[in-house]
Amino acid sequence: MANTNYTELIDNLIVAFNETFLMCGISLALAIVIGIPLGTLLFITGRGLFWQNRLLNLLGGFLVNIIRSTPFVILLVLLLPFTRLVVGTSIGPVAASVPLGIVAVAFYARLVESALHEVDKGVIEAATAMGATHFQIIKDVLFPEALGGLLRGLTITAISLVGYSAMAGIVGGGGVGDLAIRYGYYRYQTDVMIITVVLLIILVQILQSLGDFSAKKAEKK
């Protein structure tokens, strides 16, 4: 086992965590900004809802499924030209955020859709009977009623992203996972591996608790 220089390790960890946060942050932001509208579209174009549109629903669903059924490592490679086009480079955490973001959007869109499905149809009917516009129903009924589910979905997405971001290290994305593989695996520094894994466990735990807490608060039950 190689000797570990702990001050160097701490520096590396700080850099790695920053990269992880950057990758996950960007892709999570994309998940919120694009995934919520996409998931909402999937929901309201579904059967029996006010924007029922089979074509749009199938198309959206198909797109999401393609992304979700492609293994992330393959998607990472497939998207390299696109990443280069968007960011100008295919290396670094910002570049890794492109495939991560696309996966996050597709992943979260489905979770948004299923969270909206949990909303009591009777409440939607009541709002329709009141004369609410579609926009009012989405804004004042669907989103508030589904907020707990939306936050739980976001938690799941964030935690999955932490895992995926480790793979992003393959294309030079960096991050904590990459650090664990480079030092812990390639250099046989098991202690580095253990430390990073423990830190990742703590990170995931924090995310989960934060998500549970905010979801519970949003549900008002």
Next chain:
Amino acid sequence: MIEFDTISVRFQHKKSAVDAVKNVSFRIEKGEIFGIVGTSGAGKSTLLRTINLLQRPTSGRVLIDGHDVTHLQGDALRTLRISIGMIFQQFNLIHTKTVFENVAFAMKVAGKSSAEISTRVYEALELVGLTDKASVYPSTLSGGQKQRVGIARGIVNNPQILLCDEATSALDLETTDSILALLQEINRRLGITIVLITHEMEVVKKIANRVAVMSGGELLELGDVFSVFASPLHPFTQSLVNRTLNLDLPTRIVENCKNPLVKIVYNGDHAEHAIISETVQKFNIDLNILHGKIEYIGGKPFGVLVVQIVGEHAEAEQVLNYLKEKTYKVEVLHG
């Protein structure tokens, strides 16, 4: 005034079609409490939903105050819906909004200013007796309180019409009575036309002025509640009424009965006379009362007695004729 003009609703599934409402026509007058009864699947809920077009009829027209609303779209449809309140069996409150916000949402939808909302919501909550619950979330309320919020929400925009979709079916008996009393008060004080659908004859009997009976998507009969109760024409209505009167005798009694067994139906004036004791004195026989009930529908008495005539056969015949003459209806159940 609401008018159904040959309304039919057909639900088309992949291979089969279901006719939920078949060619129904009738009118609901302004200011009345109108009940639509029927078992589940009778089409009553579908028919109710054609009034605010939550369900568009497949054919036929819905007229409100003489205006054909059947094909309204967009803003015109929303304006119509704002003028029609609706309450539901499962209350359908927004769980993540407080009682105040729930009621306020209906006004927000109607485009009211927040100043107007803050005063009017409290008026509506006061009417239903829930001002102290304004800032709580629905999950902390009882079923009856939730329905009161539903009612406040339904009337806050001063609608002409209030639609009640099985509004008391999820509530216990006592709560049902208090909700029905509240609906009646709203009808009297505000003059709102109330259309309620229910599978319980009891509900109709307690507050409705007129009733329509539906089964299998068809309108079977329609009339003021008293006459539908006192003399139901259709066998389906008869069974509904009988069920609420609950005059089933144990078969043991009916089978072992050696004397004529008759069902006497009184209504209106008859019910207040001492017919039984008169008959007993006049014919010198015994009348053994086995079952009976007197109900007051809209303040008018309506009673049913099942009696056994104990006497000679010839006398029994005379007694029967006398009773027929003096009461609304006599039905021989046995002998």
